[in-house]
Amino acid sequence: MTMQSPIDMPPKTRGLTVIAGAMSLIAVLLIVQIWLLSAALESFLAGNRHTALPATVFSGVMFLICLGLYLFVDRVDSEVRRSGEER
Amino acid sequence: MNWLRRASSGPLWKEEFSVHAADERYVTRRQLTKFLVLTSFGMFVGNIWILVRSLFYKAPSYPQQPVARLGEIPVGGVKLFTYPTKEDQCIMVRTGENEYVSYSQKCTHLSCAVYYSEASNRLECPCHQGFFSIKDGAVLQGPPSRPLPRILLETRGEQVVAVDVKAG
Structure with missing residues (x-):
């Protein structure tokens, strides 16, 4: 059994693979962000005010990673469409 | 862009x-x-x-409010009162001859009213079996993740006075 190299894949399939991969990573980060938000809220309601800043910083970093992944997907998407239009 | x-x-x-x-x-x-x-x-x-x-959190200032007379409730007895506003139900338990403890009656899980179980000496929430310590309001069991807010009490003459609320 031979595995198909990503270069040999048709552009649309390659685009789908990239989007699926990015989506999985974003989903994992999102789950961590949801947990972080609920933990920060719980802590705030319990009267601890010092946890809000680190929680916000980490959440911000995770959002930036998600945004970066989205921009990457967008770039791949553009390339896939361009190659589709050229064909 | x-x-x-x-x-x-x-x-x-x-x-x-x-x-x-x-x-x-x-x-x-x-x-x-x-x-x-x-x-x-x-x-x-x-x-x-x-x-x-x-x-921008500002610690609220709570009023000083007499909630019971000394000896009004027996040891192991309970009194319900409202503090600091009329909507905030609280529970006071006389745990010893000169010992009174008081907590918000709202369970920190889903706001059901907690009650004092003398048999097990703890505060219990009947909705989802959340149990709180009578000593400090800490969660002993169940779904609540935060302790009960504590009402700080002072004895002044013949009166027990609520002076502050300490969030769990």
């Missing part, structure tokens, strides 16, 4: 409602990715909101 432009030169409806099944799957995944990133932004905004609330 190069990344905001549309990738294709064709009309948007042709891209979003393609006649090809494979294209439809492709567009759906792309849209879900956008939605996930937007949700991630929402989580970040939520954290910023908590941060702002924390930074």
Whole structure:
């Protein structure tokens, strides 16, 4: 059994693979962000005010990673469409 | 804002409602990715909101309010009262000859009213079996994740006076 190299894949399939991969990573980060938000809220309601800043910083970093992944997907998407239009 | 432009030169409806099944799957995944990133932004905004609330938090000042007379309730007895507002139900337990403890009666899980179980010497929430320590209001068992807010009491002459609320 031979595995198909990503270069040999048709552009649309390659685009789908990239989007699926990015989506999985974003989903994992999102789950961590949801947990972080609920933990920060719980802590705030319990009267601890010092946890809000680190929680916000980490959440911000995770959002930036998600945004970066989205921009990457967008770039791949553009390339896939361009190659589709050229064909 | 190069990344905001549309990738294709064709009309948007042709891209979003393609006649090809494979294209439809492709567009759906792309849209879900956008939605996930937007949700991630929402989580970040939520954290910023908590941060702002924390930074501008002002500790409220609570009134001093007589809630019971000394010896009004027997040892192991309970008195219900409202503090600091008429909507905030509280429970006071006389745990010893000269010992009184008081907590908010609202369970920190889903706000059911907790009651004192003398047999097990703890505060119990009947809704989801959340148990709290009578000593400090800490969670002993069940779904609540925070202790009960404690009402600080002082004895002044013949009266027990509520003076402050200490969040769990």
